[in-house]
Amino acid sequence: MVRNKKLWIVITAAVITVAIVSAYLLLNANHDTYTETQAQADLKEVLPLVEKVTGRKLKKIPGIRIVTADELASIITSDIIEDRTSVESKLTGSEADQKKQLIEQQVHNLTRNCLGKYDRKRKLIYLVPSNVSATEKNTDRVNISAKLTLAHELVHALQDQYGELDVADDKEMPLERSTIASAILEGQAYFTAITVADLINSPKALEEARMMLGIDQGRAGINLAGIEFIAWHFERGGSDQVWNALDSPPSTIPELFHPEGPQQTDYADMLSEFKNDLGLRGADIKVNKPIREWTLKHYYYEMDDELRSRVFQKQFTGHMMILRANNGDGSINLYIIPDQKAIHDFISMVKKDKEKECDQAGVHVDIKYRNIPNAKADIAKRLDIKSSNDSATYAFIARGPVLIRVGTVNSELYDEQAVKIAEEIFRKIPIDQINSNH
Numbered sequence: 001m002v003r004n005k006k007l008w009i010v011i012t013a014a015v016i017t018v019a020i021v022s023a024y025l026l027l028n029a030n031h032d033t034y035t036e037t038q039a040q041a042d043l044k045e046v047l048p049l050v051e052k053v054t055g056r057k058l059k060k061i062p063g064i065r066i067v068t069a070d071e072l073a074s075i076i077t078s079d080i081i082e083d084r085t086s087v088e089s090k091l092t093g094s095e096a097d098q099k100k101q102l103i104e105q106q107v108h109n110l111t112r113n114c115l116g117k118y119d120r121k122r123k124l125i126y127l128v129p130s131n132v133s134a135t136e137k138n139t140d141r142v143n144i145s146a147k148l149t150l151a152h153e154l155v156h157a158l159q160d161q162y163g164e165l166d167v168a169d170d171k172e173m174p175l176e177r178s179t180i181a182s183a184i185l186e187g188q189a190y191f192t193a194i195t196v197a198d199l200i201n202s203p204k205a206l207e208e209a210r211m212m213l214g215i216d217q218g219r220a221g222i223n224l225a226g227i228e229f230i231a232w233h234f235e236r237g238g239s240d241q242v243w244n245a246l247d248s249p250p251s252t253i254p255e256l257f258h259p260e261g262p263q264q265t266d267y268a269d270m271l272s273e274f275k276n277d278l279g280l281r282g283a284d285i286k287v288n289k290p291i292r293e294w295t296l297k298h299y300y301y302e303m304d305d306e307l308r309s310r311v312f313q314k315q316f317t318g319h320m321m322i323l324r325a326n327n328g329d330g331s332i333n334l335y336i337i338p339d340q341k342a343i344h345d346f347i348s349m350v351k352k353d354k355e356k357e358c359d360q361a362g363v364h365v366d367i368k369y370r371n372i373p374n375a376k377a378d379i380a381k382r383l384d385i386k387s388s389n390d391s392a393t394y395a396f397i398a399r400g401p402v403l404i405r406v407g408t409v410n411s412e413l414y415d416e417q418a419v420k421i422a423e424e425i426f427r428k429i430p431i432d433q434i435n436s437n438h
């Protein structure tokens with residue numbers, strides 16, 4: 001019984017990583033002043049909210065330790081090595097040293113962006129406030145981040161106390177099953193933390209929750225799919241249905257992505273054909289998955305209720321593909337929104353939203369819309385965002401109810417590229433059929 005790849009899935013399941021948003025200035029503000037006393041006070045505030053969202057009470061409240069990333073790395077490393085020595089006691093000399101070095105390196109990479117971890121063995125929550133980057137304008141980010149991290153880790157404590165973490169510990173489980181187990185366990189933790197942010201209801205909590213939604217896109221959006229899977233069950237049957245879903249998880253990845261059952265239209269293949277059309281060198285698909293109402297609603301939390309209900313009508317469909325490349329990032333999103341006015345409002349809201357996001361991050365940007373000429377479309381606009389370090393472009397091209405968003409970050413996007421992609425998608429989607437359906 002050798003532990004190899006699966007081990008890393010289990011570790012990842014217990015760690016929060018936050019997407020590095022390049023527009024954020026890294027100032028590492030007042031994290032030194034975040035103490036265990038403060039953490040206990042935050043725990044007191046967050047615990048009843050976590051119990052409310054999950055519908056279960058903690059049988060025993062875990063302790064809290066504040067650590068640096070290096071301290072956390074050495075705790076995890078020594079646990080792994082201790083664990084491995086029991087199964088691989090024959091490893092000696094340079095072979096053992098090499099493995100140890102590899103583990104140290106991997107754990108170091110893992111803890112660099114880690115905000116917290118639940119330690120199942122010691123029944124402790126580690127918080128890493130020094131990994132929170134704050135800006136001058138946003139100095140209490142550390143506190144808000146700690147609250148949401150606590151909410152997340154308390155869910156792992158609940159999962160531990162109610163037996164759900166056992167699945168992640170099953171060494172014989174096939175990779176697909178353990179990937180799903182990890183995604184939905186993380187999904188419940190993130191879903192709860194983001195819902196707690198809603199309940200705290202401060203702009204900073206919502207901003208932090210939005211950062212959480214940008215998590216872990218490097219793993220093909222699997223954790224985001226886990227969050228949406230949990231949200232789907234929560235909306236239908238509350239916390240009881242969520243725990244039931246954890247007890248009988250989906251058995252395949254497609255079932256994880258589509259809890260509602262097999263969907264007639266899946267846009268993954270269609271979008272992946274455009275992988276090399278954005279001028280990105282060595283582009284690699286990082287995410288290619290449906291976008292659900294829940295995520296968009298939380299991502300664009302500035303959307304007012306009226307706009308929200310128009311954008312997310314019954315026939316709303318969304319899909320996104322995110323590309324990483326050597327010379328920048330790219331994305332193609334597809335939305336079906338059967339209301340022209342809602343499409344217009346959605347596009348102008350994106351600009352306001354980006355302005356606000358940059359303002360909150362204390363980053364000065366030049367942000368403007370202009371029309372894209374020569375597109376056979378009802379709407380063709382591009383949004384250019386420039387700061388002193390970074391740039392991003394999003395082209396919005398709509399025909400009927402189909403809205404295509406083509407974006408690049410730190411890489412040039414030419415109008416013709418965006419138009420060509422959108423027109424090809426329009427050709428492939430039976431737009432008339434969508435129109436006549438409502």
Ligand SMILES: [Zn+2]
Pocket residue numbers: 013014015016152156186189
């Ligand atoms: Zn977690």
